[in-house]
Amino acid sequence: MIGKMNGEFSKRLNLAARLFEAKGKQYMAAYLRSSQRRIEKIEGGAPYAVCTYYFPSEIAAALNLEFLYIEKVVGLAMGVGIIRRGSIARQPEAVCSYQQAFCNLLDMGILPKPKVILGVPFPCRDAISLCRFLHSRHAIPFFEVKSATMARDFQHVVQSLSAQLGYRESLPHVLALSAQATALKKEVDTYRRRYPGIIESEDCMNLFTIENDFGLPSAVTVLQELLRNVRSRVPLYQEPAYKILWMGLVPLYDSSFLKKVEQTVGGSIVMEEMWLYDHRPIGYQHFYDDLAHRIRQSFFYSLGRRQNVIHKTAERMKVSAVVNFLQHQCSFLPRTAKSFSERFVQANIPYVVLGCDVIHGPVPEWIWGQLKRLHRREYHGSSENGEHPVTHHG
Ligand code: SF4
Numbered sequence: 001m002i003g004k005m006n007g008e009f010s011k012r013l014n015l016a017a018r019l020f021e022a023k024g025k026q027y028m029a030a031y032l033r034s035s036q037r038r039i040e041k042i043e044g045g046a047p048y049a050v051c052t053y054y055f056p057s058e059i060a061a062a063l064n065l066e067f068l069y070i071e072k073v074v075g076l077a078m079g080v081g082i083i084r085r086g087s088i089a090r091q092p093e094a095v096c097s098y099q100q101a102f103c104n105l106l107d108m109g110i111l112p113k114p115k116v117i118l119g120v121p122f123p124c125r126d127a128i129s130l131c132r133f134l135h136s137r138h139a140i141p142f143f144e145v146k147s148a149t150m151a152r153d154f155q156h157v158v159q160s161l162s163a164q165l166g167y168r169e170s171l172p173h174v175l176a177l178s179a180q181a182t183a184l185k186k187e188v189d190t191y192r193r194r195y196p197g198i199i200e201s202e203d204c205m206n207l208f209t210i211e212n213d214f215g216l217p218s219a220v221t222v223l224q225e226l227l228r229n230v231r232s233r234v235p236l237y238q239e240p241a242y243k244i245l246w247m248g249l250v251p252l253y254d255s256s257f258l259k260k261v262e263q264t265v266g267g268s269i270v271m272e273e274m275w276l277y278d279h280r281p282i283g284y285q286h287f288y289d290d291l292a293h294r295i296r297q298s299f300f301y302s303l304g305r306r307q308n309v310i311h312k313t314a315e316r317m318k319v320s321a322v323v324n325f326l327q328h329q330c331s332f333l334p335r336t337a338k339s340f341s342e343r344f345v346q347a348n349i350p351y352v353v354l355g356c357d358v359i360h361g362p363v364p365e366w367i368w369g370q371l372k373r374l375h376r377r378e379y380h381g382s383s384e385n386g387e388h389p390v391t392h393h394g
Contacts, residue, residue: 009043009080012080013035013076014033026225027207027222027223027226027229028203028207030221031210031218034221039111042068042112048067048115049068050069050117050118050134051067051069051070051119052070052127053070054120055145056154056291057213057215058291061168061169061178061214062162062171062174064165064166064168070127071209072209073105074101074105074359077110083105083108084253085252085253085362086360088100088359089103095126096331098327113140114140115140116142117131117141117142118145119144120150121146121147122301123332125331145157150292150296151289154288154291171284175284175287177214177219180220181279184220184226184227185223188223188227193317195233196243196268198233199226201258201269202257202258204275205258208274210222210223211279241267242267243267243270244270244320244321244322245269245314245317245322246273246325247322247340248273248324248325250358251361252359254361254363261323264372264375265371265374270319303339307343314347321351321352322344322351323352323354324337324352325355326354327355327357351379354370354371
């Protein structure tokens with residue numbers, strides 16, 4: 001049932017942005033402010049699209065409507081405590097817990113009903129299952145982009161929605177902003193590789209969904225602020241003695257989780273898998289083909305490419321260990337975990353597979369025991385060949 005909206009979500013985002021401003025983290029404040037403004041408009045009745053993670057933000061940014069990405073809005077909602085672990089209903093069971101959390105935002109009236117759903121069947125089928133569920137439960141129009149006809153389907157979305165709603169921005173302008181954000185992200189990454197640990201990992205885990213804002217001016221502002229902050233840290237930089245590459249996700253209900261991990265292990269997380277995306281340029285002439293090509297070339301699209309990028313990053317950054325933190329209620333990430341272990345064994349990089357339900361929790365105790373083993377430097381290969389203890393709902 002859709003309940004009454006009271007603007008609480010945007011108020012909490014505003015408060016969180018002010019806290020980051022006071023801490024001098026202008027990039028986090030800018031990120032939260034842009035989300036706050038968008039949520040405020042949506043709470044006030046502005047039509048919005050709900051998008052699955054890999055639906056191109058450049059399309060959404062050009063159309064005359066607001067847009068929200070499921071993972072990003074769930075992360076924000078849990079980060080500011082508008083929904084909390086333990087009080088999130090598990091319906092519908094067929095989809096992952098991220099998506100269940102999104103359903104809760106609608107059911108509790110924290111977000112109004114979207115005007116339209118835009119979904120691509122990648123990286124998982126759950127994304128499309130949720131779109132179909134929302135489409136039938138709330139009678140929301142759903143544009144399903146198919147793998148085989150991606151470019152044509154993107155064009156269909158733009159033609160249909162621009163005819164109904166018009167454009168907010170011209171495509172060339174959106175593409176110029178996207179290219180600017182891409183260049184800034186590359187520059188930030190150059191610093192991250194040259195000075196491992198120069199950015200706090202929890203900030204990168206909070207910010208990686210800025211990818212879903214490429215094409216908007218706010219993504220450029222956030223990355224400019226981040227770059228400014230990174231440059232200011234260079235004179236005081238000290239390389240950590242123990243460097244960790246973090247794969248997968250983090251529990252969204254514990255904002256200090258990565259800090260606790262670093263303290264337990266006695267090291268610093270210097271790169272995150274979720275931050276490793278690398279956008280390819282999109283041209284105006286071949287806009288739809290380029291978007292489809294970018295998705296097919298993207299990091300998570302092929303397991304071989306993902307393995308290659310992860311292994312090369314670990315080797316080039318000379319990391320001391322790799323932790324792969326699985327979201328247990330995920331149909332995509334856990335089944336790939338074991339496939340990374342062989343090359344890490346060859347490279348003599350400890351590879352530890354951990355995980356829990358990052359939405360429903362809790363973080364099980366055995367995880368801290370495994371991290372303490374890393375602290376005692378007891379791992380010299382792969383944890384249980386990349387197997388992980390399986391728990392139900394964590
Ligand atoms: S957590 Fe896994 S199942 Fe859920 S949306 Fe992400 S990839 Fe899909």
